[in-house]
Amino acid sequence: MTDRYAVIGNPVAHSLSPDIHAAFAAQTGQAMHYDRLPAEPDAFAATARAFFEAGGRGLNVTVPFKLDAADFADRLSDRARAAGAVNTLIAHDQGRIEGDNTDGAGLLRDLQHNRAVTLTDRRLLVLGAGGAAQGVIGPLLAAEPANLIIANRTASKAQSMAERFAAQGPTSGIGFADLADSTPVDVLINATSAGLAGALPDLPANLLAPGATAYDMVYGAASQPFQDWARQHGAAAVCDGLGMLVEQAAESFHRWRGVRPNTAPVLRQLRAGNG
Incomplete structure (x- = not known):
């Protein structure tokens, strides 16, 4: 059956x-x-x-x-x-x-294993305070960053989420409008779904520190506005969320079937197919 x-x-x-x-x-x-x-x-x-x-x-x-x-x-x-x-x-x-x-496990495996991005003692910024962000804040804090900022269009929602995770590590919440006054970050993670509508939050030009990684949790055409912005503003590495998709799927598959698949050939196949 x-x-x-x-x-x-x-x-x-x-x-x-x-x-x-x-x-x-x-x-x-x-x-x-x-x-x-x-x-x-x-x-x-x-x-x-x-x-x-x-x-x-x-x-x-x-x-x-x-x-x-x-x-x-x-x-x-x-x-x-x-x-x-x-x-x-x-x-x-x-x-x-x-x-x-399984989102947090998938994101961390893609960042740390597939892309060799260091999170420990780095300044992290997560854009968005919805369900996608909620799934990854805890695992990101477990990697022991120097600090983690959650930014959202509605500042109070970001602040509420930051308070919820404060016991797990140094976390703060701000509005998008406050980003212009923040210290440049080492790892920028877009957890908004704005790219699905071809949009992007209004981000300041000085947001990224030298050598920064910019990571979008969506993939394909929806990720293009964020990737374009990151390249134009000096990101050393720009990543879409295809690797996260595959890695979180592998974790789900393991929960369902009790077997852990090898993600590397599947990710290579998808990258080739998506050109």
Whole structure:
């Protein structure tokens, strides 16, 4: 019997997750099928519930539903509870659904292992204070940066998130308008979804320190505005989120199937296919 999985989001037609999980399944000999599952903005719970009631075994959750997924799950893993956001739903016996968050693990593995970016004792800035940011703040602080700033269009939301994670490391929250007065940063991470609309937060020209890394958590055309800005403003390394996508997918796959796939050939294949 072939187990069913999917990625749920809005939009979701662009997602490479089906290709990634098909490659993982072929590599590890798993009998599974993985689809895209669009959901209307106000219909996440109904759409997810119908999927699981029809026998689905797991969902990846993308924008804008990571906070909804945390509310939907019957129980949360430790890292999902710490994040307050869920990107992986796992069906257990008796129909119980567990929520997990593999985003932070995927981001750190891509930054530290695939790209050899040092986070310890560096100045980090995360743009955005939504579900995508919530999933990575804790793991980033575990890497022991010198400090981590969360910037958001609404400063109070960034400040609230910073307070939530303050016990884990030096964290502060500010508005985008305050970035002009901040110290240049070593690692800039874009956790906003603005690129999906071809937009970019208004960022000051002096935001990046010499040798800085600029990392966008989205990939493909949606990442282009951020990458262009980073190159124009002196970033030494500019990265999209394709590696994070593959690495967090591998962590989800391991939670679902109990097998950890080799990500390197899958990432090479996707890079070649995306030109």
